Amino acid sequence: MARKRFDDSSCSVARALNEVGDWWSLLVVLHAMYGTRRFVDFQQELGIARNILCDRLARLVDNQVLKKVDVGEHGSRFEYRLTEKGRDLFPIVIALRQWGDKWNPAPDQEPLDLRDRLTGRTIRPMEVQDADGKPLTVRDVFVPEGETATEDRLPGNRNKAG
Amino acid sequence: MARKRFDDSSCSVARALNEVGDWWSLLVVLHAMYGTRRFVDFQQELGIARNILCDRLARLVDNQVLKKVDVGEHGSRFEYRLTEKGRDLFPIVIALRQWGDKWNPAPDQEPLDLRDRLTGRTIRPMEVQDADGKPLTVRDVFVPEGETATEDRLPGNRNKAG
DNA sequence: GAATAAGGTTGCTTAAAGAAACCAGATTAG
């Protein structure tokens, strides 16, 4: 497969994808948000090959998305917990989930109804917002100095792989 | 590689990742948002192998994230444009970008400064919000009926690969 | 009318994903 790595890329999206942009990493993070913490539980819930899970967990720990915590008195019992960096993937996971629910709804499953614990009210759809909270589309937006946005565009750097 | 597909998965995150969860697809979408529309431009900007680009574009068209438009009078000149479904990935791309800027800032690059065209003001960080726009973390949130949220958890279905 | 550009396709090589077996240290069951 010879997958490319973009550690050096000047594009932050490429750098983000480098850490959580493969098939399994984000699903591992998702399940960590669901509460999963143990190797075997990830393995069973995800149906992932054990060697691949090892690799993904190690990489997520390396990238400080998860931390490996030794529970159990004499070692040999570990938990993988989200770090702040990992928890900060929450908006991405939710945005993905809402996108999936909206555009590929499962016939037998109602969409995610996630609620605020305090008020009990449903969360709102993720959206890009201006400073006042007004929703913005890709067409409403531009990058200062020089480049300007036109229809369906979002100007950014034009470097390779970014 | 024998990558798994999750078309049948009951998890909408897995279904979303099925469409845009590989290395290249989301970068293609990102560049489409940057304004790229032509095969050769994607190829050069991304540095992607041409057969892989073919495959990804075809899949994105199949999944109705992009549409292939025949421009040029006698055929043989095409553009790939975002559909509404594709444009709807905007929050995901921005969330990824902000996460990358926050946690893996490039030393030589200032973070994305995306602005509202009308007001000229910088967009706000993506966040999960309650109905009133109050920001919520993974700990502030629960799923109704039965399951409840505890620290670092986000309850959801416990199905395989979900 | 030859050269170049656009948009691919084909064939080969390399590397990663998947499956299953194996393994060692801790815990529990009998």
Place this chain on the structure above:
DNA sequence: CTAATCTGGTTTCTTTAAGCAACCTTATTC
């Protein structure tokens, strides 16, 4: 106190996809 089991892996092998480069066809340009 020994055997079975659980946990968290590692190893080996096979399959499949990514990367590369060459090639190909249909416009358009020179």
